[in-house]
Amino acid sequence: MQKIGVFVCWCGSNIAGTVDVAAVVEAVKKIPDVAYAVDYKYMCSEEGQKIIKDAVEEYGLDRIVVCSCSPRMHEATFRKCAESIGINPYMVEIANIREQCSWVLKDVKVATEKAIQLAKAAIAKVRFNNPLHPGQSQVVKRALVIGGGIAGIQTALDIADAGYKVDILEKEPTIGGKMAQIDKTFPTLDCSACILTPKMVDAACHENITIHTYSDLEAVSGYVGNFDVTIRKKARSVKADICSGCGICTEKCPARKTPSEFDEGLRNRGAIYIPFAQAIPKVPVIDREACLKFKTGKCGVCSIVCPNGAIDYTQEDELITEKYGAIVLATGFELIDLENYGNLGYGRSKNVITSMQLERLTNAAGPTEGHLVCPASGKEPKSVVIVSCVGSRDTSGRGKTYCSKVCCMYNAKHAMYIREKYPNVDVTVFYIDVRTPGKGFDEFQRRAVEEYGVHYVRGQVGKIMSDKEGNLTVFASDLNSGRHLMLNPDLVVLACAVKPAKDARKLASMLTASIDTNDFYVEAHPKLRPVESPTAGIFLSGMCQGPKDIPETVSQAGAAAAKVIGLLAKDKLMTNPCTAKCNEQICSGCLTCTNVCPYGAISGVEKEVVTLNGTREKRVVAVVNEALCQGCGACTVACPSASMDLQGFTNKQILAEVDALC
Amino acid sequence: MLKDAAKFEPKIVAFCCNWCSYAGADGAGTARKNYPANVKIIKVPCSCRVNPMFILRAFQRGADGVILCGCHPGDCHYSTGNYYTRRRMALLMSMLNFMGVAEDRFRVEWVSAAEGAKFAEVMNDFVVQITALGENVKLRDLRCKK
Ligand SMILES: Cc1cc2nc3c(=O)[nH]c(=O)nc-3n(C[C@H](O)[C@H](O)[C@H](O)COP(=O)(O)OP(=O)(O)OC[C@H]3O[C@@H](n4cnc5c(N)ncnc54)[C@H](O)[C@@H]3O)c2cc1C
Ligand code: SF4
Ligand code: SF4
Ligand code: FES
Numbered sequence: 001m002q003k004i005g006v007f008v009c010w011c012g013s014n015i016a017g018t019v020d021v022a023a024v025v026e027a028v029k030k031i032p033d034v035a036y037a038v039d040y041k042y043m044c045s046e047e048g049q050k051i052i053k054d055a056v057e058e059y060g061l062d063r064i065v066v067c068s069c070s071p072r073m074h075e076a077t078f079r080k081c082a083e084s085i086g087i088n089p090y091m092v093e094i095a096n097i098r099e100q101c102s103w104v105l106k107d108v109k110v111a112t113e114k115a116i117q118l119a120k121a122a123i124a125k126v127r128f129n130n131p132l133h134p135g136q137s138q139v140v141k142r143a144l145v146i147g148g149g150i151a152g153i154q155t156a157l158d159i160a161d162a163g164y165k166v167d168i169l170e171k172e173p174t175i176g177g178k179m180a181q182i183d184k185t186f187p188t189l190d191c192s193a194c195i196l197t198p199k200m201v202d203a204a205c206h207e208n209i210t211i212h213t214y215s216d217l218e219a220v221s222g223y224v225g226n227f228d229v230t231i232r233k234k235a236r237s238v239k240a241d242i243c244s245g246c247g248i249c250t251e252k253c254p255a256r257k258t259p260s261e262f263d264e265g266l267r268n269r270g271a272i273y274i275p276f277a278q279a280i281p282k283v284p285v286i287d288r289e290a291c292l293k294f295k296t297g298k299c300g301v302c303s304i305v306c307p308n309g310a311i312d313y314t315q316e317d318e319l320i321t322e323k324y325g326a327i328v329l330a331t332g333f334e335l336i337d338l339e340n341y342g343n344l345g346y347g348r349s350k351n352v353i354t355s356m357q358l359e360r361l362t363n364a365a366g367p368t369e370g371h372l373v374c375p376a377s378g379k380e381p382k383s384v385v386i387v388s389c390v391g392s393r394d395t396s397g398r399g400k401t402y403c404s405k406v407c408c409m410y411n412a413k414h415a416m417y418i419r420e421k422y423p424n425v426d427v428t429v430f431y432i433d434v435r436t437p438g439k440g441f442d443e444f445q446r447r448a449v450e451e452y453g454v455h456y457v458r459g460q461v462g463k464i465m466s467d468k469e470g471n472l473t474v475f476a477s478d479l480n481s482g483r484h485l486m487l488n489p490d491l492v493v494l495a496c497a498v499k500p501a502k503d504a505r506k507l508a509s510m511l512t513a514s515i516d517t518n519d520f521y522v523e524a525h526p527k528l529r530p531v532e533s534p535t536a537g538i539f540l541s542g543m544c545q546g547p548k549d550i551p552e553t554v555s556q557a558g559a560a561a562a563k564v565i566g567l568l569a570k571d572k573l574m575t576n577p578c579t580a581k582c583n584e585q586i587c588s589g590c591l592t593c594t595n596v597c598p599y600g601a602i603s604g605v606e607k608e609v610v611t612l613n614g615t616r617e618k619r620v621v622a623v624v625n626e627a628l629c630q631g632c633g634a635c636t637v638a639c640p641s642a643s644m645d646l647q648g649f650t651n652k653q654i655l656a657e658v659d660a661l662c
Numbered sequence: 663m664l665k666d667a668a669k670f671e672p673k674i675v676a677f678c679c680n681w682c683s684y685a686g687a688d689g690a691g692t693a694r695k696n697y698p699a700n701v702k703i704i705k706v707p708c709s710c711r712v713n714p715m716f717i718l719r720a721f722q723r724g725a726d727g728v729i730l731c732g733c734h735p736g737d738c739h740y741s742t743g744n745y746y747t748r749r750r751m752a753l754l755m756s757m758l759n760f761m762g763v764a765e766d767r768f769r770v771e772w773v774s775a776a777e778g779a780k781f782a783e784v785m786n787d788f789v790v791q792i793t794a795l796g797e798n799v800k801l802r803d804l805r806c807k808k
Contacts, residue, residue, distance in 0.1 A: 070688045071705070096703070099691025104782070105699055114699040121702065512739050514681070516776035534681060534775065535739065578707065598742045632740035633711030637750065649707055654716055661675055661702045662723035 003035040004123060005061035007052055009043035009068035011098055016041075018102035020112040024067060027116045031123055035059045044074045049081045056085050063091045063126045067119050069098040072525075088131030090577065090648060095122035117661060124660035128652045132577035135626050139225040139573055140325040143564050144169060146217060146507065149177020150196060150550060151542025151557045152330035153203050158561030160208035164568045167210045167322065168203065169231055171503075172261075174213055174279035175200055177332050181262060181356060183363040183370075185550055186413040187444040193365065197278045204280045214285055218319060220327075220510050221599075223630060224537030225573045227324045235315040237286035238272075243310040245282035249302035250274055258290045260367075264357045266375060267367035272302045272311075277365065286313075326537050326564045327511065329521055330557070331501040333543040336391045340398035344390065344494060349466035350376035352492045355386075355410060362417045372418060372425075374491050376470045381490035383426040384418055385474050386411050387461045391497035393432065400497045402518060405547035407495040408435045412445040414493060415454040428455040428487065430476055438549070459485070464492055498547055513538045520546050531560040539563055578648030579629040580636060582622045584609045587643040589620035593635035601628035602635060672726035672792040674701045676785070677716065679709045681739035682774045683731035689778025690785075697785035700792075701729075708732065709770075710743035714754040717768065718761070727767045727792035731784070734772040744772070766795060 006028045010016035021039040029037045036059045040048050043066055055061060064087065066078045071094040079089035097115040105111040143159050145152045148170030159166045168175060179185075180200075182192040203209050218230040238249075253270030260269040262276050271290035274282060292299035293313055303311035335354055338346040345352040351374045353361070364370035374381050388411055391399030408431070415427045434456065436442045448454045463475040474487040500519040508515040513533040514522035521540050524532040531540050541560040542553045567573075582593075584607065594602045605623040610616055622644065624635075633646040645651055678684040684705050690697065706712055709732025717728045730751060738744040751770045758765040769788055773781050 070691070072685065072688055096688075099688040100703055101699075103691035103694055104696050106696065110699045114702070117702060121704070509736050509741075512737075512741055514685075514775050515737070516774070522776055534685070596746060598740050630740055632708040632743045633706065634708070634740070634743055634746050637710060637713045637746070646707070646711060649711055651713065651715075654704060654706065654711075654713075655719055657704045658675060658716055658720045658725075659723055661704070662673055662720050662725045 002033040002063060002127060003059060003061045004033050004063045004065060004126060005052070005055050005059065006034055006037040006065045006067065006119060006123065007043050007048075007055075008037070008039040008097075008119070009048070009066065010039060010041045011069060011102075012041065015068070015098050015102045018105060018108055018111045019097055019115045020108060023112050024097075024115050024119055028119050028123065031120065033127065034123065035061060043068050044077050049077075052078070052081055053085045056087060062087065063129060065093050065095060065119065065122045065126050067095040067097045067115065067122070070094075070096045070100075090132040091126070091129050093122040093126040093129065095119045121657045121660040124656040125653045128650060128656055130647070132647055134574040134577045136572040137225055137575050137627050139568060139570050140227075140323045141165065141568050142167070142322070142324050143326045143328065143568065144227070144229055144322070144324040145328045145330055145541070147177070147330035147332055147501070147542070147544065148172075148175030148211065148213065149330060149332040149542060150179045150199070151332060151544070151553045152177070152328070153199050154554050154557035155328050155330060155541045155561045155564070156203055156209050157199065157206065158558050159564050159568075160206045162561075162565045163208070164565065165208050165210070167212060167324075169215050169217060170211065170213045171216055172213065172275065173236070173283075173285040174275050174281070175203065175211060176276075176279070178356075179550060180276060180278075181264070181359055181363075183359045183366075183417065184413065186409045187438070187440040189413070189416070193278065200278065200280045211281070212320070213281060217507060217510060222323075225325045225567070227327055227537065229322055229324055229327075231320045231322070233318040233320060235317050236283060237288065237311065237313055237315050238284050239310045239312050239315070240281060240283045242308050243283045244308055245274070246307065247274055247284070248305050248307070249311065250284050252301050252305045254299065254301060255290050255292050258287060263360050263367045264354065266357060266360055326539060326567050328539045328541050328560050328564060329507065329511070329513065329533070329544050330541040331504055331507065331544045333498040333500055333547075334502060336400065336497045336499050338390070338494065338496060341390060341494075343463045344387065344461065345464035345466055345472070345492070346494060349464075349470060349472060350374075351466070351470060351472055351490060352464060352494065355407070355414060355493055355495045358414055358493050362414075362421075372422060379490075380422065381425060383428070383487070383489040384491045384493065385461075385487055385489040386414060386427065386429045386493045386495060388429065388431040388495050390494040394497075400499060400518060402547065403435065404498045405435075406498070406549050409438070409441055409444065409549065411495050412436075412448040412454070415448050416452050419452040419454060426455070428457055428489070430457050430459055430461050432458070432460065438551075457485070498543065500544055504544060511535065511538055520544065531556055531563055537567065575627060576631055578631045578646065579626045580624045580631065580633070580644055580646050582624060583643040583645065584621045585612055585643075586641050587621040588641055589622070590640065591620070591622060592638050592640060593622050593644050596634045596638045597629075598632065598634065599628045599630055601625045601630075670793060670797060672700050672789065672797075673724060674727040674729065674789065674792060675720045675725050676701050676703045677706055677709070677712045677728070677730045678703050679711075679732045679739070679743075680705055680707050682733035682737065682772075683709075683781065685775035686731070686773040686777045686781040689775065690782040691778075693778045695779050695782035697782045698789045700789050701785045708738060708740050708743035709747040710738075710740070712747065714750060717754065721763050721767070721798060724798070726795070726798040727769075727788060729769045729771060729784070729788050731771045731773045731781075734774055737774060763798065764795060767792060767798060
């Protein structure tokens with residue numbers, strides 16, 4: 001006879017507030033084979049676990065059902081608890097009476113009834129549980145970081161410093177990300193390049209770091225500890241090993257019609273270019289779509305001027321395959337397109353710019369060598385308007401509903417840049433709220449107002465018009481005074497919302513990592529596991545997980561590295577024992593299952609098997625490789641003879657649950 | 663509270679894949695997005711683990727509605743699982759009427775881990791739909807009832 005123990009948790013008042021836990025205990029006690037049932041305030045606490053352990057000893061329990069929060073929270077806790085007293089961890093089932101019951105129902109009677117039914121289903125399932133034993137798999141001691149912004153660089157450095165090999169995969173011709181474009185950083189106003197470029201150099205020189213720039217993720221397979229990755233190293237058309245980085249080619253290239261991505265279109269670049277002076281690697285790339293040699297067959301100037309003969313028009317993409325134990329996503333962000341914000345005049349007037357363009361205009365290494373000018377006239381502005389929350393916190397459907405988090409701070413920074421260098425320029429910031437939580441942040445913003453005399457106007461900008469001469473008129477409302485305002489600034493800066501990198505969704509699909517409706521990667525737990533993806537072995541670093549500034553990005557990058565190091569430090573990993581298993585007695589060897597398995601875990605093997613009528617015969621049967629099987633269960637449904645079953649979620653277990661609920 | 667004796671309370675089974683929809687259901691709970699107690703969830707690793715047999719068994723045992731939830735196409739934790747689900751369930755759907763179950767009693771929905779609110783919405787909607795359809799009598803095999 002089975003001896004099932006049922007433990008009903010109050011979760012303080014989270015469950016007990018809506019579910020009559022005592023009634024649940026009484027109800028399950030009546031079920032055959034339930035040898036013991038009890039409720040307690042916090043089952044997951046040490047005291048709660050002791051109740052379970054004592055009950056196992058006293059009543060000789062062999063199966064445990066815990067009615068509590070979601071198994072995603074504490075299944076592991078209760079499995080460990082069972083194991084500590086000699087019960088196989090897979091003899092534990094959880095009835096989720098919090099998330100699925102007390103938290104979504106209000107009526108005590110209704111909630112109690114549902115809790116009892118959920119408990120019954122879990123009890124019905126646990127009767128068919130079998131002890132399962134995890135296997136082991138090797139861990140490849142190498143990590144891949146996708147994205148070479150500050151997040152990716154910091155994560156890679158931390159992993160490399162711990163002694164593990166790590167590769168950075170960056171789609172652009174250089175690492176550095178957005179931080180390389182920024183002029184100075186809040187709240188200290190130190191020069192962004194001065195703190196970033198040494199880190200870029202550290203990464204490039206580190207013996208444990210390999211950088212693949214101008215590269216894309218081509219394919220991924222495998223699982224935690226054992227990812228097989230193919231990287232497409234796009235053809236630069238320049239031999240990196242011969243190029244000395246002198247840059248003569250980039251100066252002489254006659255095809256200069258492409259707007260520079262790095263300078264946010266404020267300047268044009270050649271078809272062969274190095275994004276910026278401190279780029280790593282400092283090897284140019286030929287943009288084949290802009291290059292005259294590729295377009296017309298004529299030109300070839302770069303190859304003539306190159307003193308080292310490094311130009312190679314015939315270079316082809318290279319595919320690199322490598323194995324990794326862990327993968328970190330650090331793909332960062334982009335600014336939204338402003339096509340839905342035509343009312344603000346972006347694209348129609350050159351003097352309406354984005355905040356990132358302003359960073360380039362104030363940057364000494366930028367297209368104007370740091371002279372703030374209106375792009376249309378080339379003249380210094382007399383007054384500037386900064387518009388906050390363009391596309392952020394916008395519930396009208398044309399922008400993003402979330403707060404981009406960094407804009408309030410960089411708006412104050414931008415206003416200070418301008419007032420510091422050009423005290424006669426008037427700066428007005430329009431805002432909904434000023435949000436400055438963070439160390440030294442509020443003080444920083446106050447300085448902008450009190451010391452730098454920046455005007456802050458609470459209100460929204462409705463429209464920005466530009467006349468034939470390019471003069472701007474800003475129509476706005478001042479919410480505090482209720483007045484309508486009309487301003488005529490020379491330059492308008494739009495603090496537009498951030499959004500995840502363009503390829504975030506594609507990468508999430510390739511890595512089976514979760515992604516939210518805004519395309520930010522989802523963490524395994526919003527509070528307790530913020531740098532891990534729900535998919536084992538995939539970690540998150542930086543803006544790709546949600547808006548954050550550089551200090552937060554760097555902290556998260558370090559946290560992600562710590563998690564990766566923790567994983568790589570293990571020699572072996574326990575594998576999920578909930579794998580498919582073939583009943584060889586009834587398997588006909590049709591091998592239908594092999595075709596549906598996404599991991600190629602099943603193969604046909606000729607074996608001697610005992611048939612149903614007891615005779616022995618040699619024939620082909622399906623055999624599952626436990627190390628490869630991830631336990632999806634696709635094969636179990638495909639199998640025409642129902643010989644394939646999934647351990648931990650067997651046909652019998654699921655049908656028992658169905659029967660208990662209907 | 664007195665329950666309206668005449669009010670029909672449908673029995674609804676929801677199969678949810680562990681990685682998206684089950685997490686979405688947790689999200690509904692965390693955000694306190696209410697949906698009726700009629701819906702009871704069975705967790706499966708992936709929507710592709712759901713054998714049409716499980717669904718038929720539920721109807722046979724007297725379920726009034728069955729809903730199967732998985733990750734959005736392209737987002738399955740096992741890459742391709744929900745593509746199998748989509749095909750299999752399209753096939754099942756085409757046979758339900760023939761087998762004597764109104765096809766409106768069965769639904770497939772894609773709910774991601776981030777869509778707690780959607781989970782609750784879908785369940786509310788499904789309960790309304792099934793309540794309107796009334797009790798499922800056709801496939802109920804009384805021999806299965808104790
Ligand atoms: C105008 C502006 C001013 C700012 N000023 C400040 C400031 O003063 N102080 C501050 O703390 N923060 C500031 N921030 C925020 C700061 O820029 C971010 O916190 C920081 O850049 C985030 O770093 P990241 O590495 O996560 O992302 P990113 O810098 O975006 O780096 C991501 C990298 O991943 C690469 N990548 C993307 N997709 C792929 C792919 N599919 N494959 C390979 N590689 C890929 C990108 O090319 C990029 O190199 C500012 C932001 C803006 C917009
Ligand atoms: S589909 Fe079933 S019967 Fe056919 S080989 Fe696979 S396990 Fe055996
Ligand atoms: S359960 Fe999924 S991964 Fe495992 S053998 Fe079957 S199809 Fe392959
Ligand atoms: S894991 Fe959700 S559908 Fe496959």
